[in-house]
């Protein structure tokens with residue numbers, strides 16, 4: 589089943605006019621799914637669609653101060669030995685990915 593998206597191809601015109609500040613304001617669509625399918629990026633602890641240092645930081649913060657910080661996506665945060673729960677090892681795995689020491693999450 590192929591889904592052909594018709595139209596919608598936007599021509600990006602890049603002009604070098606001096607006083608043009610391009611501000612792209614993409615509305616962040618928050619989709620809440622109750623399906624058991626993991627529909628996100630492994631390691632995306634804060635659920636913002638990317639895996640970066642803020643995910644590792646959030647995991648550490650949630651461990652240090654759980655009443656103040658909550659991991660948004662526990663299912664995605666558990667990237668070290670999946671099923672073991674969210675620990676500092678998950679934050680470490682995310683940092684390893686960011687450093688290029690590993691190439692994918694969950695860490696194997």
Ligand SMILES: [Ca+2]
Nearest residue numbers: 632636638643
């Ligand atoms: Ca993230």
